[in-house]
Amino acid sequence: MPRSGFSGSFRSPKIDVVIDMGNPFLNRTVDGFLKIGAVGACKVAAEETFECLHRGDVSKHKVEHALRKMCKEGAYWGTVAGVYVGMVYGVERVRGRSDWKNAMIGGALSGALISGASNSDRGKVVKDAITAGAVATAVEFINCIT
């Protein structure tokens, strides 16, 4: 039976950058930094593109501003992810098992570290650590569900 129709497929480009630092801890940290940094940069790119389309004007100054913001936010997301991934790996090695508590402890430690690096109010650091631990635990649970 002859059939007519249109069949197409679209494959998104796949880039996998592998950098071997010769140490699983460093490998994961660098991997987290690069991947999540790229996601952060893409997020800013999408946001700025929407902004330009919405306002309807594109200028050299705006593009430069967007690029700077991409680098800044990408580096921030990457750093947070790198610290978190490294922490979870460290906690896993120390505890010797792999469950959701690693994510909680790793998240809390990363939150404390990142918050402590940017401000010195002890109360705020503890609260950020609690929030980061809770978010990491929630993410771990969501993983198990999806």
Place this chain on the structure above:
Amino acid sequence: MPRSGFSGSFRSPKIDVVIDMGNPFLNRTVDGFLKIGAVGACKVAAEETFECLHRGDVSKHKVEHALRKMCKEGAYWGTVAGVYVGMVYGVERVRGRSDWKNAMIGGALSGALISGASNSDRGKVVKDAITAGAVATAVEFINCIT
């Protein structure tokens, strides 16, 4: 060879609430709501406990305030997680495959839905959708690393 020493083990209590709604979509959504809602409530409990210890005073009023906040924040976290988990499941069924793009699309849809429910500024809804999609993608990538 006689050995002396102390060996103890601590196992945290394990509670698993399973509610069967007779439909995988509903099951996941309810599961996400309950688990992440509990995480959100625990986060507020930890925060308020720290607050009380920090300030050094506990009053009936404070405890009531903390309980109310636990319920409110737990319900919010639970709703967000339920919507996200449901969306990802829906996207997975529609696309027929399971990869990081499900998380991105599901995250963006949930972000748009939740943002659209609370404010009517179209620009803000789109930006929230972009941010939610980026966060969901980042989380999915972090999963693969850890």
